Amino acid sequence: MTYINKEIKQNHIRIYELAKYIGQTVRVCGTVHKIRAMSGFAFVILRTETALLQCVYDEKTANFSVAELKENMSLCVTGLVVADTRSKVGFELQMREIEILSVPYEEPPIVISGKEVSTSLSSLLDYRPLTLRNEKERAVFVVQAALARGIRTFLEQNRFVEIHTPKIVSGSAEGGANVFGLDYFGTPAFLAQSPQFYKQTMVGVLERVYEIAPVFRAEKHDTSRHINEYTSIDLEMGFVEDFTELMQLETAMLSFAFAFVAEHCAREIALLGAKVPKICGIPAITFAEAKAMLCAPDGDDFEPTEEKRLCELIYKQTGSELVFVTHYKTSKRPFYTAENAENPSVTDSFDLLFRGIEVTTGGKRIHDYETQVRKMQRLGMDVNAFASYLMAHKYGLPPHGGMGIGLERLTAKLLGFDNVRRATLFPRDVNRLTP
Amino acid sequence: MTYINKEIKQNHIRIYELAKYIGQTVRVCGTVHKIRAMSGFAFVILRTETALLQCVYDEKTANFSVAELKENMSLCVTGLVVADTRSKVGFELQMREIEILSVPYEEPPIVISGKEVSTSLSSLLDYRPLTLRNEKERAVFVVQAALARGIRTFLEQNRFVEIHTPKIVSGSAEGGANVFGLDYFGTPAFLAQSPQFYKQTMVGVLERVYEIAPVFRAEKHDTSRHINEYTSIDLEMGFVEDFTELMQLETAMLSFAFAFVAEHCAREIALLGAKVPKICGIPAITFAEAKAMLCAPDGDDFEPTEEKRLCELIYKQTGSELVFVTHYKTSKRPFYTAENAENPSVTDSFDLLFRGIEVTTGGKRIHDYETQVRKMQRLGMDVNAFASYLMAHKYGLPPHGGMGIGLERLTAKLLGFDNVRRATLFPRDVNRLTP
Numbered sequence: 001m002t003y004i005n006k007e008i009k010q011n012h013i014r015i016y017e018l019a020k021y022i023g024q025t026v027r028v029c030g031t032v033h034k035i036r037a038m039s040g041f042a043f044v045i046l047r048t049e050t051a052l053l054q055c056v057y058d059e060k061t062a063n064f065s066v067a068e069l070k071e072n073m074s075l076c077v078t079g080l081v082v083a084d085t086r087s088k089v090g091f092e093l094q095m096r097e098i099e100i101l102s103v104p105y106e107e108p109p110i111v112i113s114g115k116e117v118s119t120s121l122s123s124l125l126d127y128r129p130l131t132l133r134n135e136k137e138r139a140v141f142v143v144q145a146a147l148a149r150g151i152r153t154f155l156e157q158n159r160f161v162e163i164h165t166p167k168i169v170s171g172s173a174e175g176g177a178n179v180f181g182l183d184y185f186g187t188p189a190f191l192a193q194s195p196q197f198y199k200q201t202m203v204g205v206l207e208r209v210y211e212i213a214p215v216f217r218a219e220k221h222d223t224s225r226h227i228n229e230y231t232s233i234d235l236e237m238g239f240v241e242d243f244t245e246l247m248q249l250e251t252a253m254l255s256f257a258f259a260f261v262a263e264h265c266a267r268e269i270a271l272l273g274a275k276v277p278k279i280c281g282i283p284a285i286t287f288a289e290a291k292a293m294l295c296a297p298d299g300d301d302f303e304p305t306e307e308k309r310l311c312e313l314i315y316k317q318t319g320s321e322l323v324f325v326t327h328y329k330t331s332k333r334p335f336y337t338a339e340n341a342e343n344p345s346v347t348d349s350f351d352l353l354f355r356g357i358e359v360t361t362g363g364k365r366i367h368d369y370e371t372q373v374r375k376m377q378r379l380g381m382d383v384n385a386f387a388s389y390l391m392a393h394k395y396g397l398p399p400h401g402g403m404g405i406g407l408e409r410l411t412a413k414l415l416g417f418d419n420v421r422r423a424t425l426f427p428r429d430v431n432r433l434t435p
Numbered sequence: 436m437t438y439i440n441k442e443i444k445q446n447h448i449r450i451y452e453l454a455k456y457i458g459q460t461v462r463v464c465g466t467v468h469k470i471r472a473m474s475g476f477a478f479v480i481l482r483t484e485t486a487l488l489q490c491v492y493d494e495k496t497a498n499f500s501v502a503e504l505k506e507n508m509s510l511c512v513t514g515l516v517v518a519d520t521r522s523k524v525g526f527e528l529q530m531r532e533i534e535i536l537s538v539p540y541e542e543p544p545i546v547i548s549g550k551e552v553s554t555s556l557s558s559l560l561d562y563r564p565l566t567l568r569n570e571k572e573r574a575v576f577v578v579q580a581a582l583a584r585g586i587r588t589f590l591e592q593n594r595f596v597e598i599h600t601p602k603i604v605s606g607s608a609e610g611g612a613n614v615f616g617l618d619y620f621g622t623p624a625f626l627a628q629s630p631q632f633y634k635q636t637m638v639g640v641l642e643r644v645y646e647i648a649p650v651f652r653a654e655k656h657d658t659s660r661h662i663n664e665y666t667s668i669d670l671e672m673g674f675v676e677d678f679t680e681l682m683q684l685e686t687a688m689l690s691f692a693f694a695f696v697a698e699h700c701a702r703e704i705a706l707l708g709a710k711v712p713k714i715c716g717i718p719a720i721t722f723a724e725a726k727a728m729l730c731a732p733d734g735d736d737f738e739p740t741e742e743k744r745l746c747e748l749i750y751k752q753t754g755s756e757l758v759f760v761t762h763y764k765t766s767k768r769p770f771y772t773a774e775n776a777e778n779p780s781v782t783d784s785f786d787l788l789f790r791g792i793e794v795t796t797g798g799k800r801i802h803d804y805e806t807q808v809r810k811m812q813r814l815g816m817d818v819n820a821f822a823s824y825l826m827a828h829k830y831g832l833p834p835h836g837g838m839g840i841g842l843e844r845l846t847a848k849l850l851g852f853d854n855v856r857r858a859t860l861f862p863r864d865v866n867r868l869t870p
Binding site for chain 1: 676
């Protein structure tokens with residue numbers, strides 16, 4: 001028997017700690033990203049975790065030949081840390097010796113060490129395991145992680161409890177045809193389109209809950225805005241009197257999360273040339289007002305071009321790149337959405353549009369059992385099929401509401417991408433199931 | 436157009452802030468959990484977020500009748516906050532007036548306001564939306580959230596980047612029959628049994644990654660240890676020289692996370708009568724040594740009873756409730772597991788057992804392309820079917836390893852439950868698809 005100590009032993013220095021070792025000889029590990037060789041001298045760019053490290057090879061001081069190195073080789077370098085103001089990280093490494101840990105089998109078919117990966121979106125995604133190694137491509141997902149972390153931090157400060165709800169479900173929350181079916185030991189089941197039923201149920205248990213987890217939509221349209229599996233940031237809270245409180249919460253949350261990203265990912269944001277909005281407040285406009293502003297024909301929803309133009313108009317008028325649209329028609333919103341007390345043909349609901357596209361859907365829900373059942377009956381729904389969902393209402397549920405935010409869409413818009421796939425690690429669409 | 440400000444307006448005081456208002460009259464919202472009425476006087480226990488609040492009704496000072504109240508009614512209470520040393524939270528609320536927000540439709544069929552819910556596990560789960568409202572039942576998920584948060588905090592301090600990988604996949608990572616299939620627009624697809632392929636791929640991109648997300652196992656056995664969908668805490672890291680480093684990391688992580696739970700959930704832990712181990716180190720024993728210690732017949736794995744007895748023996752010998760078992764047989768571990776350099780019939784892998792059950796599986800992986808392909812061929816696997824996974828190896832991958840931890844099992848064992856369903860919010864098993 002041996003004994004595993006909780007002290008983590010590390011035989012190499014991590015990139016984040018390196019600034020403390022200026023003037024010292026250290027062992028650093030990474031992968032060769034790029035080699036620029038001159039006569040007897042070379043720059044070797046090492047790809048480490050989330051940063052690139054410039055290593056300087058000089059045949060006079062190194063005990064190996066630079067010809068031994070090739071791109072995508074993993075190694076540990078022993079060398080001297082030298083302050084260098086030209087370097088982004090403030091220092092570089094003078095190479096003394098190397099230990100090669102791993103050698104690639106093949107030259108990559110796509111160059112990943114350039115500023116950008118010069119290829120089509122389709123190849124970018126086909127070769128995702130490789131192309132993600134590009135500095136800009138991977139920066140997208142460092143930003144995405146920080147964005148989710150900022151949101152999580154805000155929610156935890158506001159005492160939302162994280163929950164984990166099932167993705168294999170017996171019924172569909174959003175209705176419609178775009179649901180994936182599967183066989184569950186002989187019973188037909190579905191992949192959850194959202195954690196809607198469960199998060200509402202949990203309002204009756206813990207009052208404020210959130211979940212950041214995959215949701216599934218069998219969307220047959222191959223557009224730049226849709227993917228068939230995405231990460232949904234879902235939250236739900238009790239004792240909401242007016243659905244404006246939900247928009248306030250989202251405003252505060254995005255204000256916090258965007259500032260969090262700006263602070264923690266300054267390098268990645270600069271690298272990607274993105275602009276992170278500072279949010280103090282967000283304008284809100286009703287759906288009817290928005291349609292009027294657009295001089296658009298009435299309808300249940302916006303066309304994608306209308307969403308885009310609305311954002312442009314609001315930006316010109318207010319300087320805000322975000323806008324809430326409220327009071328969507330009752331006919332368009334799911335059966336659990338609360339109707340407006342003064343005008344039941346519209347709902348106490350909202351979408352948030354950001355740089356031309358919807359990134360959030362939210363609203364107040366129906367909390368009263370009889371009101372909900374009557375509405376379902378009116379819509380011709382089979383109330384019995386929803387018995388386990390309605391249990392929460394039946395035994396008492398406070399007034400509540402919540403929202404769902406698409407993490408990939410939010411990341412894409414934050415970084416100025418037109419296609420949500422650019423901000424999806426391994427996207428799934430009607431034509432794509434790998435990698 | 437209106438303007439949504441980021442200042443969150445709240446017309447009630449939250450339970451966490453209440454201690455600041457002793458001596459003041461405030462408005463508090465919650466749900467009636469229990470009423471103990473005497474003549475002209477009553478205790479009304481209000482269920483608020485994660486704590487119960489004792490409210491005192493006195494007909495002389497309240498402007499309503501206690502008869503208006505019923506259990507599971509949601510309301511806002513205006514009253515005076517009074518210090519009370521007998522109360523767990525240190526204060527109580529003297530009720531002045533109420534505003535009823537929601538009335539239950541039906542009396543619940545199960546009493547949830549007692550210390551425990553007195554019913555079978557099956558009813559507990561059938562009525563989950565209701566039974567979770569019990570103080571102890573919901574405390575389980577407050578602890579679970581804190582456990583995940585502790586782990587996340589540790590991983591972020593150690594610069595692991597959170598990723599979101601697809602759950603609809605084209606191939607199966609773990610192999611075997613226990614995989615759910617589905618039709619993906621005419622192509623056969625599967626629900627991911629683990630993010631194994633993707634997290635390994637991401638080692639080539641960001642070096643250290645983690646994901647806390649659902650995984651799916653079409654497990655046909657209806658046991659106390661298995662559920663068919665669970666929350667897997669997956670991490671993977673590059674530049675691992677020896678798989679002991681992975682066990683060190685887990686030891687440090689669980690030490691941190693358990694201390695985090697003990698600090699943040701002292702009330703819930705006490706309520707549940709749980710004991711949270713203080714971890715300074717964890718003993719490790721090889722699989723062969725463990726089998727010898729048990730005087731058990733040789734085999735590829737442990738029987739559940741053997742795991743239990745091994746934990747008892749280790750506890751007696753070392754006082755540790757956790758034990759690593761290392762060097763499982765190559766024949767038993769998945770194809771991507773690294774074989775031991777000195778003895779290729781065993782792997783550089785480990786399980787962590789906690790209070791009688793396996794809660795983690797981890798190990799070093801094969802990082803070299805040719806080694807991996809040769810092994811797959813030896814096992815008779817179709818290498819081409821794994822082309823997108825093997826892309827990471829082909830273009831160079833550092834030595835790496837990682838682990839997967841079942842959040843529900845870990846929570847169950849931490850709280851001393853025999854059945855993992857007790858620590859699963861809405862469990863899925865061969866007989867259960869609702870609620």
